Amino acid sequence: MQKIADLKYASAVLQWDQETYLPPKGGDMRGRQIATLGETAHEMFTSEKFGGLLQALLSREGLTDHQKRNVELSLYDYTKNKKLPAAFVRKMSEAVNKSFHAWILARKENSFSLFQQPLDDIIQLKKQEADLLGYEIHPYNALMNDYDRGLTIDTVDALFTGLKPQLLTLLDKIKSKPPVDDSFLHQHFDKDKQWAMGMEVLKKMHFDFEAGRQDISEHPFTTNFSSQDVRVTTRIDENDFANMLWSCIHEGGHALYEQGLPIEEYGLPLSEYCSLSIHESQSRLWENCVGRGLPFWENNFQMAKTFFPQQFNGITVQQFYKGINKVQPSLIRTEADELTYHFHVMIRYEIEKQLIEGSLKAKDIPAIWNESYKKYLGLTVPDDKKGCLQDVHWSHGSFGYFATYSIGSLYAAQLYAAILEQNPSVEEEIAKGKTETIFAWLQQHIYKSGRYSTSEVLCSNATGEPLNSHFFIDYATKKYSSIYETN
Amino acid sequence: MQKIADLKYASAVLQWDQETYLPPKGGDMRGRQIATLGETAHEMFTSEKFGGLLQALLSREGLTDHQKRNVELSLYDYTKNKKLPAAFVRKMSEAVNKSFHAWILARKENSFSLFQQPLDDIIQLKKQEADLLGYEIHPYNALMNDYDRGLTIDTVDALFTGLKPQLLTLLDKIKSKPPVDDSFLHQHFDKDKQWAMGMEVLKKMHFDFEAGRQDISEHPFTTNFSSQDVRVTTRIDENDFANMLWSCIHEGGHALYEQGLPIEEYGLPLSEYCSLSIHESQSRLWENCVGRGLPFWENNFQMAKTFFPQQFNGITVQQFYKGINKVQPSLIRTEADELTYHFHVMIRYEIEKQLIEGSLKAKDIPAIWNESYKKYLGLTVPDDKKGCLQDVHWSHGSFGYFATYSIGSLYAAQLYAAILEQNPSVEEEIAKGKTETIFAWLQQHIYKSGRYSTSEVLCSNATGEPLNSHFFIDYATKKYSSIYETN
Numbered sequence: 006m007q008k009i010a011d012l013k014y015a016s017a018v019l020q021w022d023q024e025t026y027l028p029p030k031g032g033d034m035r036g037r038q039i040a041t042l043g044e045t046a047h048e049m050f051t052s053e054k055f056g057g058l059l060q061a062l063l064s065r066e067g068l069t070d071h072q073k074r075n076v077e078l079s080l081y082d083y084t085k086n087k088k089l090p091a092a093f094v095r096k097m098s099e100a101v102n103k104s105f106h107a108w109i110l111a112r113k114e115n116s117f118s119l120f121q122q123p124l125d126d127i128i129q130l131k132k133q134e135a136d137l138l139g140y141e142i143h144p145y146n147a148l149m150n151d152y153d154r155g156l157t158i159d160t161v162d163a164l165f166t167g168l169k170p171q172l173l174t175l176l177d178k179i180k181s182k183p184p185v186d187d188s189f190l191h192q193h194f195d196k197d198k199q200w201a202m203g204m205e206v207l208k209k210m211h212f213d214f215e216a217g218r219q220d221i222s223e224h225p226f227t228t229n230f231s232s233q234d235v236r237v238t239t240r241i242d243e244n245d246f247a248n249m250l251w252s253c254i255h256e257g258g259h260a261l262y263e264q265g266l267p268i269e270e271y272g273l274p275l276s277e278y279c280s281l282s283i284h285e286s287q288s289r290l291w292e293n294c295v296g297r298g299l300p301f302w303e304n305n306f307q308m309a310k311t312f313f314p315q316q317f318n319g320i321t322v323q324q325f326y327k328g329i330n331k332v333q334p335s336l337i338r339t340e341a342d343e344l345t346y347h348f349h350v351m352i353r354y355e356i357e358k359q360l361i362e363g364s365l366k367a368k369d370i371p372a373i374w375n376e377s378y379k380k381y382l383g384l385t386v387p388d389d390k391k392g393c394l395q396d397v398h399w400s401h402g403s404f405g406y407f408a409t410y411s412i413g414s415l416y417a418a419q420l421y422a423a424i425l426e427q428n429p430s431v432e433e434e435i436a437k438g439k440t441e442t443i444f445a446w447l448q449q450h451i452y453k454s455g456r457y458s459t460s461e462v463l464c465s466n467a468t469g470e471p472l473n474s475h476f477f478i479d480y481a482t483k484k485y486s487s488i489y490e491t492n
Numbered sequence: 493m494q495k496i497a498d499l500k501y502a503s504a505v506l507q508w509d510q511e512t513y514l515p516p517k518g519g520d521m522r523g524r525q526i527a528t529l530g531e532t533a534h535e536m537f538t539s540e541k542f543g544g545l546l547q548a549l550l551s552r553e554g555l556t557d558h559q560k561r562n563v564e565l566s567l568y569d570y571t572k573n574k575k576l577p578a579a580f581v582r583k584m585s586e587a588v589n590k591s592f593h594a595w596i597l598a599r600k601e602n603s604f605s606l607f608q609q610p611l612d613d614i615i616q617l618k619k620q621e622a623d624l625l626g627y628e629i630h631p632y633n634a635l636m637n638d639y640d641r642g643l644t645i646d647t648v649d650a651l652f653t654g655l656k657p658q659l660l661t662l663l664d665k666i667k668s669k670p671p672v673d674d675s676f677l678h679q680h681f682d683k684d685k686q687w688a689m690g691m692e693v694l695k696k697m698h699f700d701f702e703a704g705r706q707d708i709s710e711h712p713f714t715t716n717f718s719s720q721d722v723r724v725t726t727r728i729d730e731n732d733f734a735n736m737l738w739s740c741i742h743e744g745g746h747a748l749y750e751q752g753l754p755i756e757e758y759g760l761p762l763s764e765y766c767s768l769s770i771h772e773s774q775s776r777l778w779e780n781c782v783g784r785g786l787p788f789w790e791n792n793f794q795m796a797k798t799f800f801p802q803q804f805n806g807i808t809v810q811q812f813y814k815g816i817n818k819v820q821p822s823l824i825r826t827e828a829d830e831l832t833y834h835f836h837v838m839i840r841y842e843i844e845k846q847l848i849e850g851s852l853k854a855k856d857i858p859a860i861w862n863e864s865y866k867k868y869l870g871l872t873v874p875d876d877k878k879g880c881l882q883d884v885h886w887s888h889g890s891f892g893y894f895a896t897y898s899i900g901s902l903y904a905a906q907l908y909a910a911i912l913e914q915n916p917s918v919e920e921e922i923a924k925g926k927t928e929t930i931f932a933w934l935q936q937h938i939y940k941s942g943r944y945s946t947s948e949v950l951c952s953n954a955t956g957e958p959l960n961s962h963f964f965i966d967y968a969t970k971k972y973s974s975i976y977e978t979n
Contacts (some may be wrong), residue, residue: 007524007528008528008532011524011525011527011528011529012528012529012532014521014525015502015503015505015506015525015528015529016502018502018505018506018509018525019502019505022505022509026705026707027721028701028702028703028704028705028720028721029702029703030700030702030703030720030721031703031717031718031720031721033720034501034717034718034720034721034755034758035717035721037494037498038498038501038502038505038717040498041494041495041498041499041502042498042499042502045495045499045532213517214515215515215516215517216515216516216517216518217515218513218515220513230518230521230522230525231518231521233515233517233518233520233521234514234515234517234518234521234522268521271521
């Protein structure tokens with residue numbers, strides 16, 4: 006298991022390098038190097054001999070609870086991997102490579118039509134994958150299961166159905182009020198100073214720079230090569246204060262989770278994260294509940310003013326807090342506010358479900374996309390780049406992923422509520438620059454258990470009940486009624 | 493072969509990252525990741541099935557000359573690798589890991605005794621390795637063969653025996669003259685400006701930044717992950733102008749060679765360099781023959797003055813040229829001038845030979861080291877760090893390597909003489925900022941043939957005769973008699 010992990014982490018290093026430092030002509034050979042590492046790891050992991058060893062271990066007596074869980078989860082992964090023949094994996098890998106480059110080109114030319122056929126090929130393969138993996142009720146369940154074990158459309162549909170009217174009510178109230186002013190966030194903010202401030206914030210979040218680093222890449226991401234080497238990336242827009250900073254905090258939240266996973270389980274399932282939903286809850290908790298909260302800025306606005314005295318001259322922390330929480334329907338998911346964000350996800354989720362069940366074809370995507378943005382956000386999508394070409398996921402073959410973005414935000418609100426309930430003075434601490442309580446709580450309830458439990462069980466253990474969207478609605482209602490004075 | 497190359501290059505990426513960007517706590521797991529990649533590649537390369545395929549290919553008809561050579565060289569490597577049992581390779585890898593960390597510690601504590609036992613273990617293993625590989629006459633031949641196929645102590649002894657008295661004569665003449673002034677090189681030179689100037693010089697050398705990059709590391713090196721991704725590193729000393737710049741040019745020379753190797757042979761022997769001696773000839777040719785030459789600075793001194801107007805105020809290009817070529821016996825090989833450099837290498841070569849033949853033990857090294865430095869360079873070695881602990885090679889198990897440093901310099905002089913003879917106006921071109929002729933000549937005579945020929949054959953083809961140290965002596969005599977006015 007550790008040798009296989011070595012190969013996978015080596016591949017992650019090559020991918021990290023590809024996004025940060027790779028010279029342009031190095032791309033072709035890098036592609037094949039990454040593919041070979043993936044193939045070699047897959048071959049080792051799916052060998053009959055290896056499966057036999059896992060089977061033998063499962064029935065061995067005297068294993069500790071943790072050892073037993075490692076064996077069970079390994080066998081679960083093994084069985085799943087065995088369902089996908091090597092030829093299929095290779096076919097998928099080639100199709101992904103093709104569609105990713107088509108997506109890049111389509112974005113460059115701002116034309117979905119260049120992406121349509123490769124995407125259609127991916128969709129057909131994802132449908133095959135769902136059949137190979139097996140599922141109950143709906144093929145999309147097989148794909149979501151990859152990102153959050155046990156997550157089904159029943160659960161997601163119910164969550165979204167409950168969430169939608171409440172979000173719309175909240176949005177209507179906000180729309181009836183005058184917009185908040187965030188113009189001071191759109192001035193010139195020097196690149197190096199932004200970088201320095203981002204690094205400061207990461208330190209304040211307890212990001213361990215002895216066990217990780219930050220670099221620049223076109224799209225921010227977090228990766229790791231063990232819990233002792235966790236890397237985040239960011240990008241800087243000199244005309245937008247918000248762009249880099251909350252991306253730093255978001256990726257920082259992911260990174261704290263990875264740094265907190267148990268190193269002594271290296272290569273074994275218990276060293277892995279619980280699910281992508283829980284992973285996203287960690288980034289969203291820091292980004293939104295903490296990083297867009299008033300207490301955090303009561304402590305840190307002075308730092309922002311020190312870095313950018315001119316830009317924030319005369320701005321109060323209240324004004325700043327309102328500005329960074331401005332609600333406004335927008336075209337790009339990653340730049341959306343906390344409320345309208347969910348509509349971006351719901352729209353993609355609905356489209357994906359239909360693509361996988363076959364009721365929608367790739368060619369229909371731009372029309373339904375634009376229609377949905379009109380319907381839910383009242384926006385006219387001007388072109389494909391700002392519309393259905395904005396996310397990389399489909400080109401990577403990542404179907405079943407999007408829902409975890411919303412669900413992660415819902416988990417974040419529920420976890421944050423539990424933290425507040427169990428530690429009533431936590432926001433006073435944050436306002437004094439202390440986030441140790443939150444950090445310790447997350448270590449204890451989330452990080453250290455790795456992949457031991459499913460999202461559902463982890464959430465119940467940590468908060469006393471399974472996922473319930475009312476925590477998010479309560480959190481949002483309280484926050485925005487104060488900001489927009491809707492009460 | 494290409495899959496094996498993918499794994500080896502992946503390991504090179506992990507090693508590059510280890511020297512440039514790895515956070516401190518990431519070291520342990522990185523060590524095992526690199527080891528796994530090495531082991532996996534070794535297993536693939538030494539499998540009986542793979543050997544059978546190579547054998548079958550060798551006797552197949554209709555192969556082109558290049559294909560045949562690729563098969564021959566692969567089979568040569570295969571046969572050599574098969575001689576080392578997996579258990580031995582693992583043992584060596586563990587011993588190297590141990591001795592490398594012992595060397596780091598010994599340097600920190602400035603005490604050879606901390607390194608003695610692990611080094612002794614390495615020496616015993618290297619003797620075993622020589623026995624396993626097989627050799628004629630002397631076990632050291634088996635080890636040198638790894639770095640330059642066919643190189644023997646007969647050849648090296650003869651070369652060094654011829655070189656030594658001529659070097660000493662030259663040095664005596666220089667010592668009889670007043671020392672040149674290089675004090676202007678030891679002022680404060682801003683880090684960022686040094687970096688910018690180094691990047692400029694690399695561009696002027698034709699380093700392709702689309703197919704490579706430069707970063708900072710503690711010890712400069714060149715590595716590559718295909719000829720389309722070649723990376724150099726450097727380090728900056730703000731109190732020494734020479735430290736970074738000639739390291740840039742040196743590594744740049746290595747890098748041009750790697751960038752010029754045929755990408756269409758990726759993974760095959762013909763995509764590889766000829767030998768370490770020839771590799772070193774490429775770095776030394778650019779570093780010394782070009783980069784410490786007067787023509788180069790007739791063109792580039794103005795650039796140096798633009799970067800550092802104060803530091804070089806009132807200095808003429810002649811003064812600068814003399815300063816950068818100052819001859820002075822010194823303790824550290826990598827900082828030595830072109831003449832005394834060879835003594836550093838000869839001393840190590842003699843010690844290594846005796847260690848491998850068993851006439852010297854690890855415990856004897858400091859004494860013989862210090863004695864030799866007194867004898868050949870007239871210097872008293874103040875401590876082990878400035879003495880026998882200065883080079884990393886032994887801790888890596890790299891025995892048989894050092895001679896290639898001197899031999900590379902000799903090849904460089906011979907190749908440079910051939911370039912000058914075939915292109916009489918080349919130094920006038922350099923003085924005008926044009927190095928295209930040299931670059932094209934090296935591409936044609938060195939880079940593009942990869943590993944097709946041995947060093948000896950390559951040199952004969954390029955220059956009309958095998959290695960002959962009189963080219964270096966002629967070059968050095970001409971250069972230093974002008975600088976020190978010894979005629």
